[in-house]
Amino acid sequence: MKTNLIWFRNDLRIMDNPALEKACEDKDASVIGLYIATPQQWKAHDMSARQACFIHDRLIQLQDELDALNIPLLFHSCDSFTDCVNVIVDLCKEYSVNQIFYNNQYEYNERERDYLLKGKLSPDIECLEFDGNLFTAPLTILNSQKQMYKIFTPFRNAFLDQFVQNIPRIYNQPKAIKKTKIKTHKIPEFDYAKQDYEFFNPNTQKALQKLEEFCAEKVEDYADKRNIPSLDHTSQLSAYLALGVLSVRQCFHYLTQEHPHFWENQKSGAFTWFNELIWREFYQHLIVAHPYLCKHKPFINWTDHVKWKNNKDHFEQWKAGNTGYPIIDAAMRQLNQTGWMHNRLRMIIASFLVKDLLIDWRWGEQYFMSQLTDGDLAANNGGWQWAASTGTDSTPYFRIFNPTTQGKRFDPKGEFIRQWIPELAKVPDKFIHEPQLWSEKKGNITEYPQPIVTHDIAKKKL
Incomplete structure (x- = not known):
C-alpha cells in the first residue's frame, strides 16, 4: 500500500x-x-x-x-x-x-x-x-523589473490586482480514510521552559469562533478603534496565524461573508484589517527575497554602522516597565504578564527603545520573541526595522514618537495605564501621562520612577 x-x-x-x-x-x-x-x-x-x-x-x-x-x-x-x-x-x-x-x-x-x-x-x-500559510507564493508579486517590491503600498496594489482576479479557495477538510495499524502516544512534555499564555485557545472551534465574532461584531469599527489599547477591538488572532491554527484564507472568507467586496472601500474597517494581513504577506515575501533579514541584518545596509548607546541599565528598565513613561511601562507590563501586546503600543515602545534610549533594535526584537505567544520572525523583524528606520518602508530616522503625546492621544483618560500600573491608580486624568508633575504637587507616588531620559533632549541627540 x-x-x-x-x-x-x-x-x-x-x-x-x-x-x-x-x-x-x-x-x-x-x-x-x-x-x-x-x-x-x-x-x-x-x-x-x-x-x-x-x-x-x-x-x-x-x-x-x-x-x-x-x-x-x-x-x-x-x-x-x-x-x-x-x-x-x-x-x-x-x-x-x-x-x-x-x-x-x-x-x-x-x-x-x-x-x-x-x-x-x-x-x-x-x-x-x-x-x-500565505495568500500567494513568495516572489510571484514583482515590480516591472521583476524584483520584489521594497515599499509596501505598490506591493499591496499589485497584490490586490492579482488577488481580486483569482481569489484563493478554501481547501477541503479531508474525510476519514482507511485506518492504519500505527499506534500513537500522547504528546509528551517538551524539553523546554513552560509559561502560561493568555488570549489564545488551542481548540479549533474556539479559534474559529473568535474569527467569526470579530468579523461580525468588531471589524466594522476596526479602523476607528484599533489604536485604543483600553478597548478589546483588535482581532487577537495573531498566534493562530503564526502557528497555523487558522489560515489567512479562512480570515478572508469569514470577512467576505460579513462584508462582501470590502476591498472596494479602502477606508472601511474591513479593508483596514485586511490591509494588516497584506502587511503580514509583505514581510513573509521579503525574507525570501532578502534572506539576510533572517540573520539579524538591517534591510538598509548603511544602518548596520549606527553607533548605539546600548545602556544595559536602561534596557533592563525598559524590559521591566520602569522607564517613568506610563504608556511605555503599561505596554511592557502587559507583554511580560500576558505574552501579547497591542499593535499600536508595539510601535510606541519600539520607537522609545531605539530612538529615545538609542538601544539596538535587535535587542528589542530578540526580547519580543522571547516573550510573545504570537512570535513570528518576519512580522517581528519587519515591525522592529520599521520603527528603527533600518527596514523597508520604514519611518524616517528623524521621526520619533513622543511617548507622552502618544499616551494622551490613544489612552487619554489613562484607562489602559491604570490597568497595568496600579501605583498610578489614583492619579487624576490630567496628570496620568506625566505623573511626576502630580508627584511634585502631592508627593504620594514615589513608588513610580522618574523618567529615565528626557524625551526632548533624547530627540535632539538623534
Missing part, C-alpha cells in the same frame, strides 16, 4: 491545509502525520516559553482531530533541524513512505533544512511543497 507522510510545522490545522488535503486525495494510500519538536533550535531562535506551551497544547488538540480522520500523528523531538532531517529519513524507511507533503516555511534555516532533506531522501521518495 502507498504511504503518504504529512509533516506538520507551522500549519497545525486540518481545515484549509493544502498539504493535508493533497496527502489524503489518494483513497488507496495510508496517511501518517508527523510533528518534530526541536528545542535547541527554538532556543537559538529565541522562541518564548509561552509559544512552546501553546504549540504543545495545540498538538494535543490536533492529534485528536487527526485521530477522527484515522490519521495517526507521530511525535519526535531532537535538538536541531539537521537531526530533524535524519528523523524523517529514518521514518520513511520504517513506514515505506512514498511521498512527503508539507507547507512551506520561509525563514532561512527552515528553507535550508528542507533543501537538506531533499538531498538525503531516497530518489524514489517525492517531496510535495505547498504555500499553505
Whole structure:
C-alpha cells in the first residue's frame, strides 16, 4: 500500500491545509502525520516559553482531530533541524513512505533544512511543497523589473490586482480514510521552559469562533478603534496565524461573508484589517527575497554602522516597565504578564527603545520573541526595522514618537495605564501621562520612577 507522510510545522490545522488535503486525495494510500519538536533550535531562535506551551497544547488538540480522520500523528523531538532531517529519513524507511507533503516555511534555516532533506531522501521518495500559510507564493508579486517590491503600498496594489482576479479557495477538510495499524502516544512534555499564555485557545472551534465574532461584531469599527489599547477591538488572532491554527484564507472568507467586496472601500474597517494581513504577506515575501533579514541584518545596509548607546541599565528598565513613561511601562507590563501586546503600543515602545534610549533594535526584537505567544520572525523583524528606520518602508530616522503625546492621544483618560500600573491608580486624568508633575504637587507616588531620559533632549541627540 502507498504511504503518504504529512509533516506538520507551522500549519497545525486540518481545515484549509493544502498539504493535508493533497496527502489524503489518494483513497488507496495510508496517511501518517508527523510533528518534530526541536528545542535547541527554538532556543537559538529565541522562541518564548509561552509559544512552546501553546504549540504543545495545540498538538494535543490536533492529534485528536487527526485521530477522527484515522490519521495517526507521530511525535519526535531532537535538538536541531539537521537531526530533524535524519528523523524523517529514518521514518520513511520504517513506514515505506512514498511521498512527503508539507507547507512551506520561509525563514532561512527552515528553507535550508528542507533543501537538506531533499538531498538525503531516497530518489524514489517525492517531496510535495505547498504555500499553505500565505495568500500567494513568495516572489510571484514583482515590480516591472521583476524584483520584489521594497515599499509596501505598490506591493499591496499589485497584490490586490492579482488577488481580486483569482481569489484563493478554501481547501477541503479531508474525510476519514482507511485506518492504519500505527499506534500513537500522547504528546509528551517538551524539553523546554513552560509559561502560561493568555488570549489564545488551542481548540479549533474556539479559534474559529473568535474569527467569526470579530468579523461580525468588531471589524466594522476596526479602523476607528484599533489604536485604543483600553478597548478589546483588535482581532487577537495573531498566534493562530503564526502557528497555523487558522489560515489567512479562512480570515478572508469569514470577512467576505460579513462584508462582501470590502476591498472596494479602502477606508472601511474591513479593508483596514485586511490591509494588516497584506502587511503580514509583505514581510513573509521579503525574507525570501532578502534572506539576510533572517540573520539579524538591517534591510538598509548603511544602518548596520549606527553607533548605539546600548545602556544595559536602561534596557533592563525598559524590559521591566520602569522607564517613568506610563504608556511605555503599561505596554511592557502587559507583554511580560500576558505574552501579547497591542499593535499600536508595539510601535510606541519600539520607537522609545531605539530612538529615545538609542538601544539596538535587535535587542528589542530578540526580547519580543522571547516573550510573545504570537512570535513570528518576519512580522517581528519587519515591525522592529520599521520603527528603527533600518527596514523597508520604514519611518524616517528623524521621526520619533513622543511617548507622552502618544499616551494622551490613544489612552487619554489613562484607562489602559491604570490597568497595568496600579501605583498610578489614583492619579487624576490630567496628570496620568506625566505623573511626576502630580508627584511634585502631592508627593504620594514615589513608588513610580522618574523618567529615565528626557524625551526632548533624547530627540535632539538623534
